[in-house]
Amino acid sequence: MDDRRLAAIPQRLRASWLRSERYGVPEDEVRPVFTGTVDTSSLFYECGHEVLRGLHATLSNEPISLMITDSDGLVLTRLCTDPAIVRSLDRVYLAPGFYFAETNAGTNGLGLALADRTATLVRADEHYCTGLRGYTCAAVPVVDPVSGALAGSVNLTTWSEQSSELLLALAQAAAGTTAALMLARASGRKARPAPRGEVFRVYADRVQPPKLSTAWTSAVATAAEAMLEGRVVAVTGETGAGKTALATLARRSVRPRERLLNARPPAPDDVGSWLRLWTPELGKADTCVVVSDVDALPAWAASSLAPLLSGFVLTATEALPEALAPLVDVVVEAPALRLRPDDILPLAHYFAHRDRGRDITFTSAAVRALLSYEWPDNTRQLRQVVRAAAARSDVVDVQHLPAEVFTSVGHRLSRLQVLERDEIVRCLTEPGATIAQASAELGIGRATIYRKMAQYGIKADQLRG
Incomplete structure (x- = not known):
């Protein structure tokens, strides 16, 4: 050349x-x-x-x-x-x-x-x-x-x-x-927020994290052991599975007094200033940076990180960038929430307490709904659902949960279908509601409600206590 x-x-x-x-x-x-x-x-x-x-x-x-x-x-x-x-x-x-x-x-x-x-x-x-x-x-x-x-x-x-x-x-x-x-055309779903490239210090949580399943604790222990040996670790997994949380917990268990930063990827045009913002921190004593979602970075930015790799931990949803993959010693997968159902309720109580500052109660019907849902967006989705529900009541019941928790549809819904589904769930989750009452309130026949419930995968046994 x-x-x-x-x-x-x-x-x-x-x-x-x-x-x-x-x-x-x-x-x-x-x-x-x-x-x-x-x-x-x-x-x-x-x-x-x-x-x-x-x-x-x-x-x-x-x-x-x-x-x-x-x-x-x-x-x-x-x-x-x-x-x-x-x-x-x-x-x-x-x-x-x-x-x-x-x-x-x-x-x-x-x-x-x-x-x-x-x-x-x-x-x-x-x-x-x-x-x-x-x-x-x-x-x-x-x-x-x-x-x-x-x-x-x-x-x-x-x-x-x-x-x-x-x-x-x-x-x-x-x-x-x-x-x-x-x-x-995406069924009325909200657009994902644009990446902002936040870089912030991770502090110890004021609420004691819950004791979770073996699948989660084993992954944390594997990452911690590799970090203790000075090896470069990458945590992979589905969107919202808690990759950064896993990396943070593992690092805290190895070096509890270390200054820990989290760098989230920015929009592509802002990568240069984003790198200049936090890479100087790597030279400081007792500092570690968790760089989240490195698979979202431009190729040139990933190449810029390669010489500095010993100073931080990586997370990725897809494959690791070509420039970084050969330099990673250990890859640990954060297990999806649907693979560890025993963690759903402890995490729900933890998120509610963290947001409200006190214990929040979940009714048996609400618990049944939370445990039956597959959580396609994992822990992130559970946190959003619990935060919204706990903001409405100290005792979370089915009427405080979003309609999506009670449904299972394998295809995209139109905006009109989303509105229709949500209205049916709202009527059926009101205290003491019956199909006949929901039919009267919605102005449609009972047979139509049953047909719509089947169409949207609405789980009738979870709608009431």
């Missing part, structure tokens, strides 16, 4: 070039991986394809190819009516069914956008492979507005000699519209 040419390109692109070289991507040939199947059943594809069709109609006379990829860089669809650019893109395999992640296609717009999770423009000679240097590519990642997971990317590609000033703005607008459409 020409060092002078490498030094002339921006830092993010330079880091991507170095990664491409490390992956063994050839500079003189585009050789992306091909798959025979493309999944077009996702909500992201449905919304993204609809948005790009509208944009394509507007740009039909322009030599621009509009593409959607999944989170792994697999091209799902390509919209373009310019014969010359279509033939050219086919020659470099930038077509549906081919993976254009950095790992197999080197530095390119969509690959870098996915790696760094931020809007990216790669012009002409900034591409790693010579075969791609005839193009300018603008790509923007799309994050699922509900789950916060990386859904894929929107990519616009044109000839390198074309003006690129508006290309990235168009890609950003298309990605933003796609995310907004996904939220509108």
Whole structure:
């Protein structure tokens, strides 16, 4: 690789070039991986394809190819009516069914956008492979507005000699519209809060943590043993499973007087200032940092953390970043809440006491509902449910719990269905309520209520004491 040419390109692109070289991507040939199947059943594809069709109609006379990829860089669809650019893109395999992640296609717009999770423009000679240097590519990642997971990317590609000033703005607008459409069709669920990159000190809890199941305590003990031996630990697990709590408890058991910080990932554009904020703390005596959700960090940021790894503990929901995975000595999984049902009630009392400052009582019906629910968002969801319920009463009964706790539906509900389900549960959880009373209040027949209860998976035996 020409060092002078490498030094002339921006830092993010330079880091991507170095990664491409490390992956063994050839500079003189585009050789992306091909798959025979493309999944077009996702909500992201449905919304993204609809948005790009509208944009394509507007740009039909322009030599621009509009593409959607999944989170792994697999091209799902390509919209373009310019014969010359279509033939050219086919020659470099930038077509549906081919993976254009950095790992197999080197530095390119969509690959870098996915790696760094931020809007990216790669012009002409900034591409790693010579075969791609005839193009300018603008790509923007799309994050699922509900789950916060990386859904894929929107990519616009044109000839390198074309003006690129508006290309990235168009890609950003298309990605933003796609995310907004996904939220509108996501059953009325609230958007996940944007990452804020908080860095704060972890203090000992004023409420004594409850004694939990063997599955949890064994995981804490495994992490603590590895930390005691000076090994680098990563805690993995589902969203909301308590990964940071597990890492904190393990560290506290090893070094109870240590200054412990938690760094949560920021939005991609704020990563630079976020790193500058807390990395100087690593050099201070008796200080440890728990870096949460490192799988959400841009690739360049993960690479920046690698030389400092001995000073902190990691958590991740998905796979560890490529730059960090080889440096981790021990991976400990935080068990999902549904796999340790004995912890649900102790945690419910703990969360209620922590928020209200005193003991809160749960009726037998409320306990039955809490224990029967699968808690798809794990401990985080339990904490939110208990906090809201305890704020309403010192004795939590079924009418203080949200409708979701009494239902089990394996598909998305529309906004109207969510309202209908919640109203049925509200009527049925009122003290002394019967099907006949709920029928009269809602103005629908009893047979209809039974049918709706079956449709929404409402568990009648948990609705009353």
